[in-house]
Ligand code: FAD
């Protein structure tokens with residue numbers, strides 16, 4: 001489809017001279033996501049700088065049945081931010097002001113286009129802490145984080161993005177501005193409407209600003225890298241560390257040996273923190289009050305875990321540089337898979353105690369279907385969330401391997417369902433899994449989602465073809 005020329009003229013007028021682009025070279029990077037899995041097309045990029053402009057843009061799109069795709073930092077992993085059918089592309093990147101910071105009230109209000117790392121820095125400057133943290137934090141935006149209900153590495157202690165939000169400002173499909181931008185901790189005046197837009201991937205409204213929760217800065221932080229024999233040991237070790245610290249573990253990440261090997265082979269300035277290889281590792285972090293001997297507590301807990309046979313070897317970061325080196329290993333896992341060839345991804349969550357059994361079953365099933373395929377399961381095991389990525393067999397044909405994406409997804413997702421899990425833990429559905437949910441969610445659940453969509457976006461202009469399954 002193409003955008004009607006008369007509508008394009010009006011949209012450009014609303015956005016103002018610096019608020020749009022029709023230059024294919026400027027639009028191009030917005031049409032492709034970082035893994036180059038999805039490619040879109042659009043002839044008009046709008047870059048509003050104020051909520052009022054977003055409101056007028058949506059009102060006009062709605063009136064003229066012109067579909068529009070919101071985009072933040074374009075780091076989403078399920079293609080939700082890509083216009084596939086020539087839709088208008090709405091970048092929130094210029095809406096990047098911090099409106100207020102309330103250190104005592106422990107909140108700040110940020111516009112949707114503020115980069116996550118800038119929110120973290122603003123909090124820090126105010127002597128506060130914003131815990132949302134993920135490898136894309138230097139380029140993803142608060143609007144995108146909210147719209148995907150992003151997880152990341154601190155969910156164990158602080159929850160998903162959803163739990164870090166006090167209020168929202170949202171522009172509805174018809175242009176009305178829904179002001180839910182309250183900073184109240186308690187507000188039981190009926191339905192909690194803001195929650196509808198969090199995780200909706202831009203299908204129910206456009207988020208223009210958010211009131212976010214801030215936290216006290218953790219006084220001390222201890223980061224450890226531990227070698228373990230198997231995922232069962234990881235599950236038991238988490239329980240043990242939570243008991244020993246009184247629940248102060250803030251991150252607990254699983255790393256398989258093959259993943260570490262990819263990182264060591266492809267990422268400069270990385271080194272194995274331990275002397276002997278181990279089939280599995282965990283990277284864990286505990287945060288507690290100033291004055292507490294957290295280092296001592298973690299050291300003693302790991303020593304006890306070694307005696308109990310849960311841990312083979314472990315090392316504790318002695319300073320910030322070493323801490324950053326440990327985290328770099330974890331955060332490079334995705335990227336270091338690229339030079340190894342194609343990778344079929346899954347972002348699944350399961351009851352944590354069932355993860356070891358799931359990993360064994362799913363790995364065996366995938367290898368039975370694709371001999372030589374290399375499972376690289378890693379991630380937020382503390383939240384029951386595994387990025388079950390499968391790399392192409394060594395020396396195998398990339399295209400032939402990737403052609404099996406859906407077949408492999410089906411095998412893995414069916415096992416996820418059998419184990420009572422979810423086929424999307426933190427990345428969302430986008431275009432990648434929007435039809436998959438027809439198989440894995442209840443018909444009534446999907447019917448209610450569709451009813452909400454019809455109510456809030458009756459003309460289906462907001463990010464059409466995403467999240468909800470195609471109707472037959
Ligand atoms: P985009 O990619 O631009 O958009 C994502 C979705 O939100 C799209 O559907 C888009 O239409 C919609 N959207 C964007 N802005 C708005 C808005 N203002 N209003 C309405 N809809 C909007 N995710 C995790 O949860 N945990 C991780 O640990 C994690 N790690 C990652 C690591 C890397 C290296 C990368 C590349 C991605 C990772 N992600 C992770 C994916 C994650 O979803 C994104 O990084 C982030 O949350 C998306 O933000 P964004 O601004 O880039 O959004």
Ligand code: ZN
Pocket residue numbers: 151152379380387426
């Ligand atoms: Zn993740």
